[in-house]
Amino acid sequence: MRKIRLQLIVMMLLLCGAAGMMAGFAGTTERNGEEAVPQTAEASVWKGTANGASEAGTTAESNLELLAALGQEHMDPSALLTVKIQGEMINSISKDQAKTAAEELARAMGLSGITSNELQGNDVFQAEGDRSGVSVNLDWALTKQGHSYVRVMLVGEAAAQAREMVSLQQHVQERMEQAGIPNTWNASIQGYATKSGGVDGTMAQVEEAVARKLPLRSVEDYADVTTISRSYEAPLLGAFVKSGDTPIHMQIAVHEDSVKKSSRITIGFPVITIEY
Numbered sequence: 001m002r003k004i005r006l007q008l009i010v011m012m013l014l015l016c017g018a019a020g021m022m023a024g025f026a027g028t029t030e031r032n033g034e035e036a037v038p039q040t041a042e043a044s045v046w047k048g049t050a051n052g053a054s055e056a057g058t059t060a061e062s063n064l065e066l067l068a069a070l071g072q073e074h075m076d077p078s079a080l081l082t083v084k085i086q087g088e089m090i091n092s093i094s095k096d097q098a099k100t101a102a103e104e105l106a107r108a109m110g111l112s113g114i115t116s117n118e119l120q121g122n123d124v125f126q127a128e129g130d131r132s133g134v135s136v137n138l139d140w141a142l143t144k145q146g147h148s149y150v151r152v153m154l155v156g157e158a159a160a161q162a163r164e165m166v167s168l169q170q171h172v173q174e175r176m177e178q179a180g181i182p183n184t185w186n187a188s189i190q191g192y193a194t195k196s197g198g199v200d201g202t203m204a205q206v207e208e209a210v211a212r213k214l215p216l217r218s219v220e221d222y223a224d225v226t227t228i229s230r231s232y233e234a235p236l237l238g239a240f241v242k243s244g245d246t247p248i249h250m251q252i253a254v255h256e257d258s259v260k261k262s263s264r265i266t267i268g269f270p271v272i273t274i275e276y
Contacts, residue, residue, distance in 0.1 A: 061166050063269050064235055066213065067189045068162035074206055075265055079191025081158040081165055082274055084151060085172050087183030092146030095123055101148070101179060102127070102140040108175045109136055109152070109168075111164065133157070134244045150181050158189050185239070188268040190276065202263040203228050205252045210252070211236075219246050229253040231271065240270045 064083065071079040095102065102125035103114050111127040118124070125140040133154035141149045152172045156165050169185065176183045193202045210216060216234040220243065234249040241248050251268045254276040266276035
């Protein structure tokens with residue numbers, strides 16, 4: 001499976017160090033043991049629509065609802081939905097301006113108590129909180145050159161909080177756009193399979209279920225003794241990354257957990273950015 005790097009790789013590395021979330025910000029897919037899967041092709045994040053935040057929000061809403069539906073069909077009720085929204089501020093600003101902007105964005109999301117840190121000479125502003133049971137984390141990194149890289153991460157139980165997360169994602173994207181931060185997003189759902197079928201059987205069940213909902217074509221795959229991961233072209237999903245010349249809209253991974261004796265399923269749009 002080839003390496004997929006998201007467009008804002010600098011932001012991801014900066015915020016990864018600040019927040020300790022290597023999978024999300026490195027822009028690479030991961031498997032068990034927190035080990036990055038070797039990949040070679042680079043990719044840029046593209047928006048699935050070209051007519052502004054409204055259409056992007058509509059696409060995101062339907063995609064999150066699809067992820068939640070797949071989770072309900074194949075995963076236990078504790079399955080977690082993770083949404084990451086990231087972007088780069090167009091204008092260069094000072095440290096004080098960045099802190100003020102981070103505080104305003106945090107307040108708009110119902111967060112308070114911005115903390116300031118320094119990472120490799122770059123300033124990082126962070127806030128975290130809870131919105132109706134959904135964990136919300138804001139990371140704002142300011143480089144020495146005055147460039148701002150922003151990420152908001154939402155995590156909640158798919159079965160109970162998917163609707164709240166859809167609303168929050170749209171709200172965050174709108175607020176970031178208003179603050180002069182064009183943004184892209186990715187989402188993943190992860191949970192243990194409700195049916196026993198081994199890695200191969202579970203992957204086949206999930207692929208069959210997805211194929212009933214939208215056309216897809218497998219374009220990349222990775223496998224070892226306990227893990228299968230496949231990436232797909234599925235244009236109806238809208239948002240995608242490009243691996244070489246190939247658009248990737250979705251990734252599915254199944255890992256056999258030797259401790260729980262069960263298969264852990266992870267589905268990502270357009271790719272998985274959490275450990276699987």
